[in-house]
Amino acid sequence: xxxxxxxxxxxxxxxxxxxxxxxxxxxxxxxxxxxxxxxxxxxxxxxxxxxxxxxxxxxxxxxxxxxxxxxxxxxxxxxxxxxxxxxxxxxxxxxxxxxxxxxxxxxxxxxxxxxxxxxxxxxxxxxxxxxxxxxxxxxxxxxxxxxxxxxxxxxxxxxxxxxxxxxxxxxxxxxxxxxxxxxxxxxxxxxxxxxxxxxxxxxxxxxxxxxxxxxxxxxxxxxxxxxxxxxxxxxxxxxxxxxxxxxxxxxxxxxxxxxxxxxxxxxxxxxxxxxxxxxxxxxxxxxxxxxxxxxxxx
Amino acid sequence: xxxxxxxxxxxxxxxxxxxxxxxxxxxxxxxxxxxxxxxxxxxxxxxxxxxxxxxxxxxxxxxxxxxxxxxxxxxxxxxxxxxxxxxxxxxxxxxxxxxxxxxxxxxxxxxxxxxxxxxxxxxxxxxxxxxxxxxxxxxxxxxxxxxxxxxxxxxxxxxxxxxxxxxxxxxxxxxxxxxxxxxxxxxxxxxxxxxxxxxxxxxxxxxxxxxxxxxxxxxxxxxxxxxxxxxxxxxxxxxxxxxxxxxxxxxxxxxxxxxxxxxxxxxxxxxxxxxxxxxxxxxxxxxxxxxxxxxxxxxxxxxxxxxxxxxxxxxxxxxxxxxxxxxxxxxxxxxxxxxxxxxxxxxxxxxxxxxxxxxxxxxxxxxxxxxxxxxxxxxxxxxxxxxxxxxxxxxxxxxxxxxxxxxxxxxxxxxxxxxxxxxxxxxxxxxxxxxx
Numbered sequence: 001x002x003x004x005x006x007x008x009x010x011x012x013x014x015x016x017x018x019x020x021x022x023x024x025x026x027x028x029x030x031x032x033x034x035x036x037x038x039x040x041x042x043x044x045x046x047x048x049x050x051x052x053x054x055x056x057x058x059x060x061x062x063x064x065x066x067x068x069x070x071x072x073x074x075x076x077x078x079x080x081x082x083x084x085x086x087x088x089x090x091x092x093x094x095x096x097x098x099x100x101x102x103x104x105x106x107x108x109x110x111x112x113x114x115x116x117x118x119x120x121x122x123x124x125x126x127x128x129x130x131x132x133x134x135x136x137x138x139x140x141x142x143x144x145x146x147x148x149x150x151x152x153x154x155x156x157x158x159x160x161x162x163x164x165x166x167x168x169x170x171x172x173x174x175x176x177x178x179x180x181x182x183x184x185x186x187x188x189x190x191x192x193x194x195x196x197x198x199x200x201x202x203x204x205x206x207x208x209x210x211x212x213x214x215x216x217x218x219x220x221x222x223x224x225x226x227x228x229x230x231x232x233x234x235x236x237x238x239x240x241x242x243x244x245x246x247x248x249x250x251x252x253x254x255x256x257x258x259x260x261x262x263x264x265x266x267x268x269x270x271x272x273x274x275x276x277x278x279x280x281x282x283x284x285x286x287x288x289x290x291x292x293x294x295x296x297x298x
Numbered sequence: 299x300x301x302x303x304x305x306x307x308x309x310x311x312x313x314x315x316x317x318x319x320x321x322x323x324x325x326x327x328x329x330x331x332x333x334x335x336x337x338x339x340x341x342x343x344x345x346x347x348x349x350x351x352x353x354x355x356x357x358x359x360x361x362x363x364x365x366x367x368x369x370x371x372x373x374x375x376x377x378x379x380x381x382x383x384x385x386x387x388x389x390x391x392x393x394x395x396x397x398x399x400x401x402x403x404x405x406x407x408x409x410x411x412x413x414x415x416x417x418x419x420x421x422x423x424x425x426x427x428x429x430x431x432x433x434x435x436x437x438x439x440x441x442x443x444x445x446x447x448x449x450x451x452x453x454x455x456x457x458x459x460x461x462x463x464x465x466x467x468x469x470x471x472x473x474x475x476x477x478x479x480x481x482x483x484x485x486x487x488x489x490x491x492x493x494x495x496x497x498x499x500x501x502x503x504x505x506x507x508x509x510x511x512x513x514x515x516x517x518x519x520x521x522x523x524x525x526x527x528x529x530x531x532x533x534x535x536x537x538x539x540x541x542x543x544x545x546x547x548x549x550x551x552x553x554x555x556x557x558x559x560x561x562x563x564x565x566x567x568x569x570x571x572x573x574x575x576x577x578x579x580x581x582x583x584x585x586x587x588x589x590x591x592x593x594x595x596x597x598x599x600x601x602x603x604x605x606x607x608x609x610x611x612x613x614x615x616x617x618x619x620x621x622x623x624x625x626x627x628x629x630x631x632x633x634x635x636x637x638x639x640x641x642x643x644x645x646x647x648x649x650x651x652x653x654x655x656x657x658x659x660x661x662x663x664x665x666x667x668x669x670x671x672x673x674x675x676x677x678x679x680x681x682x683x684x685x686x687x688x689x690x691x692x693x694x695x696x697x698x699x700x701x702x703x704x705x706x707x708x709x710x711x712x713x714x715x716x717x718x719x720x721x722x723x724x725x726x727x728x729x730x731x732x733x734x
Contacts, residue, residue, distance in 0.1 A: 059391030060413040079728060144563050157563040160713045246380075246509065248709050263384045264698050265732075266391060266413070 052272040059266050070273035083257040090253055091234030094173040099226050102181030110189045127179040135243035138172040165249035169240055181226050188222030224293040231285050254278055340638045341371045343396035347382040348570055351592055351657040363645050379569040380509055390415045397633040400456050403443030403624045408697025416452045417629040423640030440662035443624040443690045453626030454647050457659035459587040460684035461519055461610050461621045468604040469582040473497035480608035482615050484549050491559025494582045502559045503583040508569050510701040513708050518691045519621040520546045523613040533694035536729035539722040547718035554712045562712050592658035607677035622688030699732035
């Protein structure tokens, strides 16, 4: 940028500056519609949620100020605690295996095995499908007489007991989400220079040592992204729980709780308070993860 | 020069915008806020849940009404049953709801009326001088499902459902049971069920495990018979963990789980076809409503021939109690076409015979049992009797939360094997938190 400026002859600096300023102005004007839409449909609703969390608001009557009342209710509500635990379970049980599995598969698929492209595509198909479609399919798979029980000779009521419903959802979600992280890891792996592996081989490193001392450190930025995305995607879960169990049998997650509180029970203030708490929880988890990965870098 | 051109351009722009605004304003005025009273064009929006025979008749009646009233257009929308309550409540709350609604009495009394979302009935639209006069056209108690605590009426029934019991006579014969001697108590349902299971009919009796509304209406059916309750009369204290309510849950647990007369895990959970298992001949006995039978007759005529409707089994045969529930037509308080909306409802409500013969909807008007389609009903005697001693559910504010708590308790008892008292203690805490 500096080199470009210095290349401009002294006498032409003024017109060039005016041209740049005009171009910047046009750019800014062109960005206005997008900015207005972003403010109107992203920032304003978010601010409104913060505001509403301090009110008791049923949509049909003016909001009534309750201060921290909604937060006090939630923090003392055993139902809300259960919902948070359900979400934490879902995030951990779904995304830890998904990320690990994706990493393992990426290592396998990186090698020049026959039809690796087709296999990659197959793993990515569930990612491209909608959550609702996948949930409907898996609801059939997990029926007492469904494909899973028949294939493995099981006698489990996957979606109608508390002991198994959450695992049914985890099973489906791992199947759906692994492909997403697989793509990220494949991209990360392709960015690791082959020289490093060659040097490690020359130094006598075993395959495991190459994985631990070359692959994993070089994949740290990708792993950080996967980890953060996993937590965010996990806490965004809604459709699968809604379609497969309706939130019953210990599968009601935070977003479903927000939906029911806001739209079935018309308690907008309380639902907003949940959203605010979740915002801070996710922010905290994200900062913790960033810190964790940054510290490891040093 | 440039500034002058810019000013001229701005003036032209302002003129165009002003012209468009005026046109829009005129168009809006022309859209008709006259409520149809002076013959101006009126568009009414009308939402219902999905029940195929009802949808078909609604479309027929709308066509008739539009033909007779060329200035009225009815925009009819159906919404999947599992989303109906949520969508309707949200739309009514934010002012985008339809002019005419059709909703169950639990939601009306538990959510819509307390939230002041509905317009009181306009008796003039029905050609009556007063609400009292309108009420005289209905059997005693029939309109209670659409009244608030002060007795103000907010709707008229599109369907008034009493409760009965269907048995598959073929299954009964297979099991050596006499279909003419159906079970009279829940204990007998269990005893008969065991014989049916032994004869190879593994799903002898099941409740409907569809959504919280279904769960709570089935629970309430038993609760009426045991004398239990969900909350006290003033709705400020949850009572669902009291002995009679726990006894109710025990009846459910025995039938669904302990007596092994069916596997609730294998029950169909399809909201649009709630009687799928009975209709396909998989299930032998079920709690049914008048509308259930035409639906089965349409979808599975062969099985329908084997079904017989008998009185609802009781806890105490000497003191039978039947649960009533209804769907009512009502008008959105925010509607600008209230007068036209009530006139349309008045038209729909005069078609009692079509509702009964085509859809199986009984509306409870005076003397309905004497009408021709009533007498042509299969199992007429059972149905006529089922309407003699009905009782609407008690409903408290935030009823959908209460229903969710009940559903969770029933799921725990039936599917997880939790003791009724323990499950209802948890539900009671949750219900108390919702209603207080």
